[in-house]
Amino acid sequence: MIALSARSSAEHFTTPPRWWAPPVAGLVIILASVAVYHNSFQGPFIFDDIESIKNNPTIRSLWPIWSALSPPRGGGLAVQDRPIVNLSLAINYAIGGLDVRGYHIFNLAIHILAALTLFGIVRGTLKLPVIPQALAAGATPLALAVALIWAVHPLQTEAVTYVIQRTESMMGLFYLLTLYCAIRAAGASRPFWWYVATVTACALGMGCKEAMVTAPVVILVYDRLFLAPSFNVAFARRWRLYVPLAATWAPLAALVLPLSGRGIDHAAQGLEYWQATHSYALTQIVAVVRYLGLCFWPHPLIVDYGHLPAGEITLSIPHAIILVMLLAAAVVAFFYRPPLGFLGLWFVAILAPSSSIVPLVVQPIAEKRMYLPLAAVVVGVVLCAYVLGQHLANRLSTSRTAARILGCGLTAAVVLVLGFLTVRRNDDYRNKLAIWHDAVEKRPDNWRSWNNLGRAYASEGNHDHAIGDYDQAVKLNPLYAKAYTNRGNAYLAKGNYDRAVGDYDKAIDLNPKFAGPYNNRSIVHRKRGRYDDAIRDANRAIELNPRFAKAYRNRGIAYDRKGNHDQAISNFTQAITLNPKLPGPYNDRGIAHGNNGNHDRAIGDYDKAIALNPKFAKAFRNRGVAYDRKGEHDRAIRDLTRVIDLNSDRPEAYCDRGIARDHKGDYDHAIRDYSKAIALDPKFAKAYYNRAVMHFYKRSYKSAQADVNAAQALGWTVDPTFLELLRKASPDN
Numbered sequence: 001m002i003a004l005s006a007r008s009s010a011e012h013f014t015t016p017p018r019w020w021a022p023p024v025a026g027l028v029i030i031l032a033s034v035a036v037y038h039n040s041f042q043g044p045f046i047f048d049d050i051e052s053i054k055n056n057p058t059i060r061s062l063w064p065i066w067s068a069l070s071p072p073r074g075g076g077l078a079v080q081d082r083p084i085v086n087l088s089l090a091i092n093y094a095i096g097g098l099d100v101r102g103y104h105i106f107n108l109a110i111h112i113l114a115a116l117t118l119f120g121i122v123r124g125t126l127k128l129p130v131i132p133q134a135l136a137a138g139a140t141p142l143a144l145a146v147a148l149i150w151a152v153h154p155l156q157t158e159a160v161t162y163v164i165q166r167t168e169s170m171m172g173l174f175y176l177l178t179l180y181c182a183i184r185a186a187g188a189s190r191p192f193w194w195y196v197a198t199v200t201a202c203a204l205g206m207g208c209k210e211a212m213v214t215a216p217v218v219i220l221v222y223d224r225l226f227l228a229p230s231f232n233v234a235f236a237r238r239w240r241l242y243v244p245l246a247a248t249w250a251p252l253a254a255l256v257l258p259l260s261g262r263g264i265d266h267a268a269q270g271l272e273y274w275q276a277t278h279s280y281a282l283t284q285i286v287a288v289v290r291y292l293g294l295c296f297w298p299h300p301l302i303v304d305y306g307h308l309p310a311g312e313i314t315l316s317i318p319h320a321i322i323l324v325m326l327l328a329a330a331v332v333a334f335f336y337r338p339p340l341g342f343l344g345l346w347f348v349a350i351l352a353p354s355s356s357i358v359p360l361v362v363q364p365i366a367e368k369r370m371y372l373p374l375a376a377v378v379v380g381v382v383l384c385a386y387v388l389g390q391h392l393a394n395r396l397s398t399s400r401t402a403a404r405i406l407g408c409g410l411t412a413a414v415v416l417v418l419g420f421l422t423v424r425r426n427d428d429y430r431n432k433l434a435i436w437h438d439a440v441e442k443r444p445d446n447w448r449s450w451n452n453l454g455r456a457y458a459s460e461g462n463h464d465h466a467i468g469d470y471d472q473a474v475k476l477n478p479l480y481a482k483a484y485t486n487r488g489n490a491y492l493a494k495g496n497y498d499r500a501v502g503d504y505d506k507a508i509d510l511n512p513k514f515a516g517p518y519n520n521r522s523i524v525h526r527k528r529g530r531y532d533d534a535i536r537d538a539n540r541a542i543e544l545n546p547r548f549a550k551a552y553r554n555r556g557i558a559y560d561r562k563g564n565h566d567q568a569i570s571n572f573t574q575a576i577t578l579n580p581k582l583p584g585p586y587n588d589r590g591i592a593h594g595n596n597g598n599h600d601r602a603i604g605d606y607d608k609a610i611a612l613n614p615k616f617a618k619a620f621r622n623r624g625v626a627y628d629r630k631g632e633h634d635r636a637i638r639d640l641t642r643v644i645d646l647n648s649d650r651p652e653a654y655c656d657r658g659i660a661r662d663h664k665g666d667y668d669h670a671i672r673d674y675s676k677a678i679a680l681d682p683k684f685a686k687a688y689y690n691r692a693v694m695h696f697y698k699r700s701y702k703s704a705q706a707d708v709n710a711a712q713a714l715g716w717t718v719d720p721t722f723l724e725l726l727r728k729a730s731p732d733n
Contacts, residue, residue, distance in 0.1 A: 018140070022123070025144040026116055029151055033112045036152045036419040036426075040161040041104045043429035046436075047304065047452060052078045052089070052164045054098060057549060059090040060581040072547065078164045081255040084207035085167050097581070103163045110169045111151065111160045117176040118375055119147035124183045128226050131339065134390060135383065142386055145411045150378045152419040154298040159371040161429045162303065167209050168368040174205030175215055175350070175372060178245075182219050185241065186227050199244040206252040211372075213252060214349040216245035221345060225338040280364055282316045284355045287365040289319040291351075292326070294367065295377045298418075301425055303439050305365035306446030307477075340380065347376040385410075432456035447476035451483045454490070463490040481510040485517045497524050515544040519551045526558045534558040549578040553585045560592045568592040583612040587619045590626070599626045617646040621656060628656075633664040651677035655687045658694075667694045685716035693722070701730050 045054055053059065056079065058067050068090035071079040079086045088106065096102035123143035126135050135142065150156070159168040178201040185194030198219075205212035220234065220242055228234035235242060294301070330344025350372045386407070393403040428438045436453035443449060454469030470487035473480055488503030501524050507517040522537035538555035541548055556571030572589035575582070590605030606623035609616050624639030640657035647653060658673030674691035677684050692707035704726055708718055 021140045022119075025119060025140060025147075028144065029115050029119060029147050030112055032148055032415065032419065033108065033115060033151045036422040037104075037108050037111075037160060039423055040108070040157075040426040040429065041101045043100065043104065043161055043163075043426070044432055045098075045100055045103075045163060046429070046432055047162075047164075048078045049162075049164045053103070056086075056089065057547060057579040058086060059093045060579060062090050062094045078167055082167055082208055083255070084204050085170055085209075088166065088170065093581075100163070104161070107160050107163060107166050107169060110166060110173050111156070114169060114173040114176055115147045115151035117173065117180050118150060119143045121176060121180050121183065122146050122379060124180070125226060125339075130226055135386070138386060141408075142382060145382050146375070146378050148411070148415050149382065149418065150375050152415055152422055153295075153374060153378070154301060154418060154421040154425045155294050155367055155370050155374055157301065157422055157425045157429075158303065158366070158368040161426050162368070165368045168371045171205050171209035171212050172372045174201045174208060175212060177201035178205060178215050179219060179222065182222070182241065186223070186238075191241075195241050195244070198241060199248065202245055203248045203251065206248050207255070210252065210256055211350055211353045211369075213249065213353060216242065216248065218346065218349050219245060222342065225342050283364045285316045285323055286319045288351065288355055289322050290365070291367070291370045291373070292377070294370070295374055298421060300442045301367060302442045303428075303435055304443070304446060304449050304452070305363070306443055306448055307364070340383075343376040343380045347373045432459060445476060447473040447480055447483065450476065451480065451486060454483075455486055458486070458490055458493070463493050466490045479510055481507040481514055481517070484510070485514070485520065488517065488520060492520065492524060497528060500524050513544055515541040515548055515551065518544070519548065519554055522551070522554050522558070526554065526561065529561075531558045531562045535562075547578055549575040549582065549585070552578065553588060556585070556588060556592070560588070560595060563595075565592045565596045569596075581612060583609040583616050583619065586612070587616065587622060590619070590622055594622070594626055594629075599630050602626045603630075615646055617643050617650075617653075620646070621653060624660065625656060628660045628663060631663075633660050636660040637664070649680060651680040651684050651687065654680070655684065655690065658687070658690060662690065662694060667697055670694050671698075683714055685711045685714035688714065689716050689718060692726075696722070696726060696729070699729075701726065705730065 052071075056072060056077075058071055062068055065087070068087045069083040071077065071081070071083060071086035073080050079089070089103075092103050092106055120143075123139045125131065126139035126142060128136075159165045159172070178198055181194050181198040181201060185191035185198060188194050202212070202215050205215060220231070223234040223238060224231050228237060327344075327348075330341060330348070332341075333344060334341025351369060354366075354369050389403060389407055392398075393400075398406075427434075429435050433453070433456045436449055436456050439446065439449040440453055450469050450473040454466040454473065457463075457469060458466040467487055467490045470483050470490065473483035474487070477483070484503045484507040488500040488507065491497075491500035491503065501521060504517040504521040504524070507514060508521075518537045518541040522534045522541065525531070525534035525537060535555055535558050538551050538558065541551035542555070545551070552571045552575040556568040556575065559565075559571060560568035569589055569592045572585045572592060575585040576589070579585075586605045586609035590602040590609065593599070593602035593605060603623055603626050606619045606626065609619040610623070613619070620639045621643045624636045624643065626636075627633070627639060628636035637657060637660045640653060640660055643650070643653040644657065654673045654677040658670040658677065661667075661670040661673060671691055671694045674687045674694065677687040678691070681687075688707045688711040692704045692711065695701070695704035695707060708723070708726065712718055
């Protein structure tokens, strides 16, 4: 291997640059990244995306910006105490709402910027005086090889394709920008603005993920290894940079210290804290070795490894031996081959915050954590391959041109293979069923994946299959409260209220501070007409989670059904305040206003609901009914026609339009609408009765009598006055 001997500054700066090489390399990186992630844009929100994005009220508005910078807390949310990530989600929402494509495009843009920054770091470092001439001469192609392999590696898919894992990629981008700006500052005659950029990037990274904590230390060590003969000299030269960098720990501390422990759920795991710490440390020994293996053989990739696995220390011994050997090699390299040792420091420093002894029980193993550490592995492999190739070329007397062609060919082959695997992995994220089927096939003992597979089936309306998956989750972990809650939701959707309540009761027993099952049990009570019980459970849900918009909405519906319309309106207004972009509460408040006789306010709320969801059939129907009650029959008919366009198989929509046409005096079209409603639902008693009235007005008394008989047979109570009028008008009388 070529010795890492220093070169003089004169030799470094007299190397003629090829101005066109970096832009071309950057374009290649961009095109390669887009090519391998082109099939990721349609992947739906999954798993942590639901609470951190779809149900996150703080991203619904960009102003005041403090709201977007104040992500919700609790439950181990991915955005918890990560305000910059939450702000990025708010920007996405402001641009495209919940259109998942915009979020994927943003993730890919972050990844491309990170790859370009990595290219700049590697290229700039290889051109420093301490790097041998043999490596410096190939700085641009070597940096391109590193950035390409890193950008297209399938191990990166979790951080790029899984939307909320932008926490990792955004932190990675700012980490890389911090180092890049620090390197540029070292070569600048007036480094002030580069210092500002360095500190700004570091501070922004602190607001993305806690692993950024090591960045100031890594910058100092980089300076010592590549730019200064000692730490004293490094500090004397650039203390104006190090002090502000260290100051960025303050906002991170302010975010993290109030946190009781991200993802720590000892009660659910049956573990005391020391047990969790001990087991987690053992798990990380296995995890880190697995991460390293996935760098070279990225299969199988798993979106969720599950909760903290039970394991004996003997199972970790082989992995521990491998890890100790690698760490020893990194320490030796740090002292005898400092540039290579820096790669070891990079790997350890970024993984340490999440892969040491702090027990993140909910997610002990996560491939996303390799987003930045992978760069150290790729740089090491590429440089070693380059040096080995140079050595073999010299031994075999191979021409420089042939060696370059062979090196480019091997790099291209590696990039193509890795890119192909990335495209295939992205295909696993194409829908919820695909990714969770993949997860349970690879980790059949992971109850959380079975639960999420059940949720995927439930979202498709296949509640029977969902219940089977929830059964499997409960079988694997009888203490898993979320599985009981979700199974209760499936039974609720099927109308099996007794089993639904049983599952909600079990979930509450297991986790009395879990607001979800209280709210869901409230829904069951409401559907059964037990409005006081529904309100009591909704109250408890709101007590546990004062920002639970769905619980306010549910309590409002219960109050409205009880006839307390003012209290209902107050609850719907609170739900709207918490989540102003959710159309449902506007529709519900409109109903309450209508029940209070205030049709103008009702229509105003229906307008807002429809503006938020132009396909909201219930809001169109309710607005149509409100217009009809105001006597604006043409507007009513237009809205009710829109309902039919959206749901042509709903008999209620035809019946409502028939009523509006009846009020307008258009009896023929009203009869047609009632007839269509009856054709769709032969047991629709109201439609029979309304059609009977229309036939009466048109003096078709026999048809009217037949419809009255049908309505009565179906249990409809017919107005005695109408019966008497029909009897007198009948030809038989």
